[in-house]
Amino acid sequence: MSLEARDVSYRYDQKSWVFQQMNMQVQQGEVIGLWGPSGCGKTSLGRILAGYAEPVAGQVLLDGKPLPRTGVCPVQLVFQHPEKAVNPRWRMRRVLQEASVQDKQLLEALGIQQTWLDRRPSELSGGELQRFCVARALGAATRYVIADEMTTMLDAITQAQIWHTVMEVARQRDLGMLVISHDRDLLDRLCDRITPMLTT
Secondary structure (H helix, E strand, C coil), X not given: CEEEEEEEEXXXXXXXXXXXXXXEEEECCCEEXXXXXXXXXXXXXXXXXXXXXXCCEEEEEECCEECCCCCCCCEEEECCCHHHCCCCCCCHXXXXXXXXXXCHHHHHHCCCCHHHHHCCHHHCCXXXXXXXXXXXXXXXXXXXXXXXXXXXXXXXXXXHHHHHHHHHHHHHXXXXXXXXXXXXXXXHHHCCEEEECCCC
């Protein structure tokens, strides 16, 4: 069981390549780090692996097959900027319902208060909103999580709380995780192995 990028190449419009013939694999139950400087294409690769963007060449395979195009995707991406990831008109209860997230213990572990469920994204702080985005990514159908600098904008205490919860859930449910970061120390603490991604 794996999530695989096979000979994936990507560029914006007809500009120079962001990366070419990138290969990587995330097995269920393992935590892989994707490390590199800003601008090397880490976020673009994460979006491709989660089905948010199409590669110019190559393919993404889930257990040897293309990513499903209907239903809830088993590969979930947590963006660095949570305000870009949710419908601003929806209340947070609906955001969770869309992803079939009903685990009250998970919400409590992430520090989500019940009073927040009836608020809209604009009524939450960045840290509060990111907790919902993490919860949504851990829905019942999820098998792989791609965390793209997901705690970079948060204070140290909040970062530690979120990572503790995510890693616990990943171990309990045998999830595969790709942790994207420029912070090598964070990746050294969390990951089974690290793949460097350098600018071309």
